[in-house]
Amino acid sequence: MINDKILEKCRKSIQSEIGTLSDLPPELANTIANYYYKFYSFSLDMQNNPIPTMVSKEKDIFKGLKKFSLEAETRLAMMKILPSNINELRSIDKNRNPGEYLSFLFLLLDVYKYEINNTTKKVVCGE
Numbered sequence: 001m002i003n004d005k006i007l008e009k010c011r012k013s014i015q016s017e018i019g020t021l022s023d024l025p026p027e028l029a030n031t032i033a034n035y036y037y038k039f040y041s042f043s044l045d046m047q048n049n050p051i052p053t054m055v056s057k058e059k060d061i062f063k064g065l066k067k068f069s070l071e072a073e074t075r076l077a078m079m080k081i082l083p084s085n086i087n088e089l090r091s092i093d094k095n096r097n098p099g100e101y102l103s104f105l106f107l108l109l110d111v112y113k114y115e116i117n118n119t120t121k122k123v124v125c126g127e
Contacts, residue, residue, distance in 0.1 A: 006044060010036040017083045023090070028105060031113040032082070039079050046072070082112065 014021065014036055021029035045052050054071060058064030085108055094101035110119040 003041070003044070006037060006040045009040050013040075018086050024086070025105060027113070028089075028108060031109060032086070035078075035082065035112050039075055042072070042075055078112070 010033060014032065018032065021032060024032070045054075049056075052068055054068045055061060055064035058067065089101070089104050089108060092101045092104060107119055110116040
């Protein structure tokens with residue numbers, strides 16, 4: 001179920017940190033909105049539950065805490081760099097440098113939508 005309060009927080013944060021998404025390809029714009037929503041849902045879970053859901057799902061609480069800490073640290077770091085990543089994409093002239101633009105766009109989708117680790121080492125079929 002969609003939480004309207006989280007949705008509004010996402011809208012305000014995206015607007016202040018990234019600006020409009022209308023100039024971005026729809027798949028990336030949707031990915032950004034989803035990433036913000038997941039981040040704020042995760043944050044709300046931390047605030048509302050003495051033992052966050054991710055921890056309570058693990059049989060071993062210490063394993064759960066370690067997993068949760070890593071997840072929280074990663075999500076926070078990714079949220080901090082997302083606006084600069086979008087600014088970098090916007091700085092690429094997609095008419096003059098379509099290959100560079102598309103490469104960076106696909107990299108952002110791999111990182112934020114598909115959550116692929118070590119995307120710079122990704123092998124593309126046919127290479």
